[in-house]
Amino acid sequence: MKKIYNRILQISGNIIAVRASGIKYGELAIVKTSQGKTFAEVIRINASDEIFLQVFAGGSGISTGDEVYFLGRHMGIPFSENLLGRIFTATGEPRDGGPHLTEALTEISGPAVNPAKRIVPTNMIHTGIPMIDIFNSLVESQKISIFTTSGEPYNELVVRIALQAKVDAIVVGGMGIRYDDYLFIKDSIEKGGAFGRCVLFIHTASDPVVECLIAADISLAVAERFALEGKKVLVLLTDMTNFCDALKEIAVVMEQIPSNRGYPGDLYSQLAVRYEKAVSFEGAGSITILSVTTMPGNDVTHPVPDNTGYITEGQYYLNNGRIEPFGSLSRLKQLVNKDTRADHRPLMTSMIQLYAFYRETMEKRAMGFRMSQWDEKLLKYGNLFEAGIMDLSVNIALYEALDMGWRILAECFTPEETGLRSELIKTYWPDICKA
Amino acid sequence: MIKTAGIVSGINGSMITVEFSGSVRQNEVAYVLHEDMRLKAEVVRIKGRRADLQVFESTRGLKSGAEVEFSGGLLSVELGPGLLGQLFDGLQNPLDRLAARHGFFLKRGEYITPLQEDKTWSFVPTAKAGDRVSGGDTIGTVIEGRFIHKIVVPFYLTLLHDVIHVIEPGDYTIKEKVALLKDNSGQPIPVTMSFMWPVKRPVTLYEERLPPVEQLVTRIRIIDTLFPVSKGGTYCVPGPFGAGKTVLQQLTAKSAEVDIVIVAACGERAGEVVETIREFPMIIDPSTAEPLINRTIIVCNTSSMPVAARESSVYTAITMAEYYRHMGLHVLLLADSTSRWAQAMRERSGRLEEIPGEEAFPAYLQSVIADFYERSGLVRLKDGGKGSVTIGGAVSPAGGNFEEPVTQATLKTVGAFHALSRERSDARRYPAIDPLESWSKYKGAISPAQRSQLFKLLKRADEIGQMMKVVGEEGTSLDDFMLYLKAELFDEVYLQQNAYDEVDGATSIGRQAHVFSIIFDILNTHMEFKGKDEARRFFNEMRQHFLDYNTIPEGAVAFDEKEENIMTLLLEHVPVSDRSCVRTLSEALVESDLDSFFRRSKMAGGIDKKDLSIVIKDGKSDEKNI
Incomplete structure (x- = not known):
C-alpha cells in the first residue's frame, strides 16, 4: 500500500x-x-x-x-532492442506516437567503470570529413566536444558524423534544442537510412528544465546497455551548454553557493560523470561520445567550455562553418594514426605547418607588406587547402583525402619546400606534377 | 568501551547528518549500513549530538534512519611490502582485484585489503632479543623487487620498547607475527610486517630535514637545464586544457631518475590512467632492466568516481611516499591534478554551508595545500641513510588563468613553477613550458650566470619577435634578426623535445651537458652573414642537423659525424680571427656580445606590450642611427 x-x-x-x-x-x-x-x-x-x-x-x-x-x-528506462528506431522525450515517454515500453527497467546514472577494466582504444572512426579524419582522427570510445557558437551548423555536423560513422547504434540526446532542430535531426537520420539503428531522447527548449538533465543520463544509460551487449555505440549530446545551464538553474533554486558566473562548484564533477561514460569495455562494446558545446560569446574561458575541455579528450572548433585546424585537437589520435598509412602523420604535420605559414602571410598582406614568391605560393596553397580539405561539404574517405593533400602540395610547392622526408616524396608525390 | 552508534537523519549529496550517542572523533571513520552494504564515511563536523559525515561512495538510495557504526580510528592506509606495482583507488582498494571480483563496474561498499595476505616474503631479522626499539626502527628486511624493504616497528609505537623475540629467517605472510615487543608496563605487543597509519598525519620519524640540494634528473631538457627540480623539493605544473599537463606528467613518471614513482590520478580522465596501466608493464627501465611498473604505484580516483574520495587519494599517495622514504629511497609523487582535489573541498564546503572564500573555495584552501606540499623533503634518517619525497602537482586553472585561487595558493608553497602556455602548445612547441614565465629556486646542471644569460637572450628574442610582427623582417636590423634566430634555434632543438621519439624523448644528464655546451657555444659565437636570407638558411640547416643529432643514440658513429657536421657548418660563418676562441673564450665573448645588443638598443630597460607604438618609433630611429 x-x-x-x-x-x-x-x-x-x-x-x-x-x-x-x-x-x-x-x-x-x-x-x-x-x-x-x-x-x-x-x-x-x-x-x-x-x-x-x-x-x-x-x-x-x-x-x-x-x-x-x-x-x-x-529513475529508469525500459531497455530492449525495441528502443532502436524510436523517439522519446527526456523521461522516456514516446514522442513518435509508438507504444509505451514497459519491459526490463534499467536504472539511469549507474556506477562508474573500474579503470582496471578499461582498455586502450585502437579503432579509428572514419567520418569522411578530412579535417577530422586526417588532422584529428576520431577514436572509438573517445569523448570529444564540438566547441562552437549559436548559429553555426553544429547539428548538421554531428548528424553527418553519426550517419557516416560505422557504428552499431546511435543514441541521440537532445537537450534544450529548438523544435526545428529536432525535426531536422529526425528527418536527416530518416533520409540517411539510419533510423533503424538510432534511438532519440529529445528535450526541446520548451520542455521543463529538469528534464534536460535526465536526457543526458537516460541516453548514456541506454548506450551503456547496448555497449555491454557488444555494440559499438555513438552518443550525440547536443547541446551540453543547455545541460549546464539547467544545472545552474537548479543549484540557484537550492541556494547553493555559486562558484563561477553562477555555475555550481560541482560543475566539473557533474560533467565528468556523464562524459566518463565513454569507454571501451574489455571483451564487449564501446561508447563514443560526441557532444556540442556552444560557447557563449565565443569565449573558451567561459566555465562550460573550460570545464568541458578539461574532461573531454579533445575538441573540434567549428567556426565560420569550418573546423578550425588550430585549437582543434584529438588527444587520442596518436593511438590510431600510426596504423593507417605511412604518410598520414608526416603529411598532417607538414600541411598544418604550411597552413600556419599561410595564415601569417595573410596577416602580412593585410598589413600591406610586399608579397614574396614564397608568399604567393602560400596564398595559392591556403586557398586550395580551404576549398579542397577544410570545406565541410568535402566528403571523401581518408586515403582519398590524403591523396588530395599530396595533389594540393604538388600543385603549389616543390618537394623540398614541404619539409617531408625524401622516401615519402618518392612514394606519394603525384607523377603529373613532377615535371 | 561501548561502540558509538548513530542514525542518519539528513542526506545532501555525499554529505550526511548523523545523530549519535557516545563520543565521536573529528575525522573518525564510520560505516553507514545500507541494505547489505557498509559505506565508508568520515566525520567532518560535529555540532552537539549531530555529526556531519562525508561518504566516500554514492549515497543513492540511502534512507534517513539508516544505522551508522563509528570505528574509532582515523582514515588510514596499510603500509608494508607489496605496495609497488599496484593500482589503488583513493581509499587504497586494489582496483584489479576489485575488478576480478565485481566485473566492469565499481560496486559500493566493497573494500579489499590493499596488501595480498597470502603472499609470502623472505624475512631476514636484523634486530634481536634485548634491543630497545621505537616506531620506525628496523627489525628485519625483505626483498621487494630490486629494493631492500625494511620491516619496521609500527610508526605509532613512539615510546621505547624491549624486543622479546624476533622470528627466524624464513618465508612469512604479512599477517604472521615476526617480532614480539614489550612496553614499559610489560604489556606484550606483537609486530607483523604491515601496519596502519592515518593518512593525514605526516611521518616525521627521521633525524632531520635537509635542504634539497641534489638535482632530480627528469631527462626533460627544459626542466633539467632551465627549471630544475631537487630531490625533496616541490614543483607545480599549471596549464590550460590541452597544453599537455598530463603528457608531461606521464613523461616524468617514465624517465625521472628516482627509485619510486607514485602517480596520484586525482579527478582526471580514466583513459589516461589506463594508458599508464597498460603501458608501464611493457616499458623496460634501462637503468634497472626491469619493467617500469615495478617502481610505480598508481592511486587513482578518476573524475567519475565518488568525489569525496578524491581528497583521500592524494593523502593515500603521500603517506605511501613517506613510508618508502623512510627506507632511504628517493620517491617522486606526481599529483594530477590538485585543482580537482581543491574542487572536491569546495563541494564539501558548500554542502556544509561554510562561508566561502574566493571563487567559492573554502577559506582554508591555502593552508591545506601548504600542509600537503610541506610533507615533501629530503631527510636524514636515524640510521644515517637519506631519503626524499619530491612532489610535482599539476594544476588545472579555470580558463587557463593563473590568477585563480588554487594556482596562487600552490605558487606560494612550491620551489619551482613550470607554467604551460596555450601559445606554445598551439604552436606544437612541446613540452609547452613557457620559458619566460616559469621559474625555479633550485640549483641545476648549469651555472646561475649561464641561466640568467639564457633568460636574457630568450626575453630579448621575444621582444624582437613581437617587434617583427609589426615592422616586418625588413624593419629589423641584421644583428637583432640573428639574435632572434639564435633564440629560436635554442628553443627548437634544445628546449623542445619529441616525447614520441625513443632517443629524443629522454635525454640523460650527461648528454644534456654535452649538447648544451655545443649549443651554448653557437649562441655565443659571433657569426657573419651577408644578409638575412643567408642567416635564415644557415639556421635552418643548423636546425636540421640538430634535429637529426637529437634522435641518434649516444655513442653511435652517426652521433660523432653529426657533431662534426655541426661544427663545420658553424666555422663556415665564423670570422677567421675568432675561430680559435669558439670554445675557450665563449663566456667572455657572449657577455660582451649580448651586452652590446642591450646597450645599442634603447629598449634595454625592458618594454611592455602596451608601449608598442613607442617601440616602433625607437626601432626606426635605431635603424637610422646605424
Missing part, C-alpha cells in the same frame, strides 16, 4: 518539499496536480524528515494540497 502525502511544505522554482519518513535518497516520486501527473526526484533529505524533490515538469501550477507518492525506485 503506497503512502500518499498531500501537504506540500514549500514550492520554490522546480523544487518542492514534503515531510515524509523512510524515503530513499534519489528516489522517484509522482506528483499529481490538476494538470496531470509528473515525476519528481528526491534531491535532499533534511534532519527533520523534510524531503526536497525536484519536479520534472516544473513547479508552476502545483498546489500545496496536491498529492505526492513515492515509487521506491530510481
Whole structure:
C-alpha cells in the first residue's frame, strides 16, 4: 500500500518539499496536480524528515494540497532492442506516437567503470570529413566536444558524423534544442537510412528544465546497455551548454553557493560523470561520445567550455562553418594514426605547418607588406587547402583525402619546400606534377 | 568501551547528518549500513549530538534512519611490502582485484585489503632479543623487487620498547607475527610486517630535514637545464586544457631518475590512467632492466568516481611516499591534478554551508595545500641513510588563468613553477613550458650566470619577435634578426623535445651537458652573414642537423659525424680571427656580445606590450642611427 502525502511544505522554482519518513535518497516520486501527473526526484533529505524533490515538469501550477507518492525506485528506462528506431522525450515517454515500453527497467546514472577494466582504444572512426579524419582522427570510445557558437551548423555536423560513422547504434540526446532542430535531426537520420539503428531522447527548449538533465543520463544509460551487449555505440549530446545551464538553474533554486558566473562548484564533477561514460569495455562494446558545446560569446574561458575541455579528450572548433585546424585537437589520435598509412602523420604535420605559414602571410598582406614568391605560393596553397580539405561539404574517405593533400602540395610547392622526408616524396608525390 | 552508534537523519549529496550517542572523533571513520552494504564515511563536523559525515561512495538510495557504526580510528592506509606495482583507488582498494571480483563496474561498499595476505616474503631479522626499539626502527628486511624493504616497528609505537623475540629467517605472510615487543608496563605487543597509519598525519620519524640540494634528473631538457627540480623539493605544473599537463606528467613518471614513482590520478580522465596501466608493464627501465611498473604505484580516483574520495587519494599517495622514504629511497609523487582535489573541498564546503572564500573555495584552501606540499623533503634518517619525497602537482586553472585561487595558493608553497602556455602548445612547441614565465629556486646542471644569460637572450628574442610582427623582417636590423634566430634555434632543438621519439624523448644528464655546451657555444659565437636570407638558411640547416643529432643514440658513429657536421657548418660563418676562441673564450665573448645588443638598443630597460607604438618609433630611429 503506497503512502500518499498531500501537504506540500514549500514550492520554490522546480523544487518542492514534503515531510515524509523512510524515503530513499534519489528516489522517484509522482506528483499529481490538476494538470496531470509528473515525476519528481528526491534531491535532499533534511534532519527533520523534510524531503526536497525536484519536479520534472516544473513547479508552476502545483498546489500545496496536491498529492505526492513515492515509487521506491530510481529513475529508469525500459531497455530492449525495441528502443532502436524510436523517439522519446527526456523521461522516456514516446514522442513518435509508438507504444509505451514497459519491459526490463534499467536504472539511469549507474556506477562508474573500474579503470582496471578499461582498455586502450585502437579503432579509428572514419567520418569522411578530412579535417577530422586526417588532422584529428576520431577514436572509438573517445569523448570529444564540438566547441562552437549559436548559429553555426553544429547539428548538421554531428548528424553527418553519426550517419557516416560505422557504428552499431546511435543514441541521440537532445537537450534544450529548438523544435526545428529536432525535426531536422529526425528527418536527416530518416533520409540517411539510419533510423533503424538510432534511438532519440529529445528535450526541446520548451520542455521543463529538469528534464534536460535526465536526457543526458537516460541516453548514456541506454548506450551503456547496448555497449555491454557488444555494440559499438555513438552518443550525440547536443547541446551540453543547455545541460549546464539547467544545472545552474537548479543549484540557484537550492541556494547553493555559486562558484563561477553562477555555475555550481560541482560543475566539473557533474560533467565528468556523464562524459566518463565513454569507454571501451574489455571483451564487449564501446561508447563514443560526441557532444556540442556552444560557447557563449565565443569565449573558451567561459566555465562550460573550460570545464568541458578539461574532461573531454579533445575538441573540434567549428567556426565560420569550418573546423578550425588550430585549437582543434584529438588527444587520442596518436593511438590510431600510426596504423593507417605511412604518410598520414608526416603529411598532417607538414600541411598544418604550411597552413600556419599561410595564415601569417595573410596577416602580412593585410598589413600591406610586399608579397614574396614564397608568399604567393602560400596564398595559392591556403586557398586550395580551404576549398579542397577544410570545406565541410568535402566528403571523401581518408586515403582519398590524403591523396588530395599530396595533389594540393604538388600543385603549389616543390618537394623540398614541404619539409617531408625524401622516401615519402618518392612514394606519394603525384607523377603529373613532377615535371 | 561501548561502540558509538548513530542514525542518519539528513542526506545532501555525499554529505550526511548523523545523530549519535557516545563520543565521536573529528575525522573518525564510520560505516553507514545500507541494505547489505557498509559505506565508508568520515566525520567532518560535529555540532552537539549531530555529526556531519562525508561518504566516500554514492549515497543513492540511502534512507534517513539508516544505522551508522563509528570505528574509532582515523582514515588510514596499510603500509608494508607489496605496495609497488599496484593500482589503488583513493581509499587504497586494489582496483584489479576489485575488478576480478565485481566485473566492469565499481560496486559500493566493497573494500579489499590493499596488501595480498597470502603472499609470502623472505624475512631476514636484523634486530634481536634485548634491543630497545621505537616506531620506525628496523627489525628485519625483505626483498621487494630490486629494493631492500625494511620491516619496521609500527610508526605509532613512539615510546621505547624491549624486543622479546624476533622470528627466524624464513618465508612469512604479512599477517604472521615476526617480532614480539614489550612496553614499559610489560604489556606484550606483537609486530607483523604491515601496519596502519592515518593518512593525514605526516611521518616525521627521521633525524632531520635537509635542504634539497641534489638535482632530480627528469631527462626533460627544459626542466633539467632551465627549471630544475631537487630531490625533496616541490614543483607545480599549471596549464590550460590541452597544453599537455598530463603528457608531461606521464613523461616524468617514465624517465625521472628516482627509485619510486607514485602517480596520484586525482579527478582526471580514466583513459589516461589506463594508458599508464597498460603501458608501464611493457616499458623496460634501462637503468634497472626491469619493467617500469615495478617502481610505480598508481592511486587513482578518476573524475567519475565518488568525489569525496578524491581528497583521500592524494593523502593515500603521500603517506605511501613517506613510508618508502623512510627506507632511504628517493620517491617522486606526481599529483594530477590538485585543482580537482581543491574542487572536491569546495563541494564539501558548500554542502556544509561554510562561508566561502574566493571563487567559492573554502577559506582554508591555502593552508591545506601548504600542509600537503610541506610533507615533501629530503631527510636524514636515524640510521644515517637519506631519503626524499619530491612532489610535482599539476594544476588545472579555470580558463587557463593563473590568477585563480588554487594556482596562487600552490605558487606560494612550491620551489619551482613550470607554467604551460596555450601559445606554445598551439604552436606544437612541446613540452609547452613557457620559458619566460616559469621559474625555479633550485640549483641545476648549469651555472646561475649561464641561466640568467639564457633568460636574457630568450626575453630579448621575444621582444624582437613581437617587434617583427609589426615592422616586418625588413624593419629589423641584421644583428637583432640573428639574435632572434639564435633564440629560436635554442628553443627548437634544445628546449623542445619529441616525447614520441625513443632517443629524443629522454635525454640523460650527461648528454644534456654535452649538447648544451655545443649549443651554448653557437649562441655565443659571433657569426657573419651577408644578409638575412643567408642567416635564415644557415639556421635552418643548423636546425636540421640538430634535429637529426637529437634522435641518434649516444655513442653511435652517426652521433660523432653529426657533431662534426655541426661544427663545420658553424666555422663556415665564423670570422677567421675568432675561430680559435669558439670554445675557450665563449663566456667572455657572449657577455660582451649580448651586452652590446642591450646597450645599442634603447629598449634595454625592458618594454611592455602596451608601449608598442613607442617601440616602433625607437626601432626606426635605431635603424637610422646605424
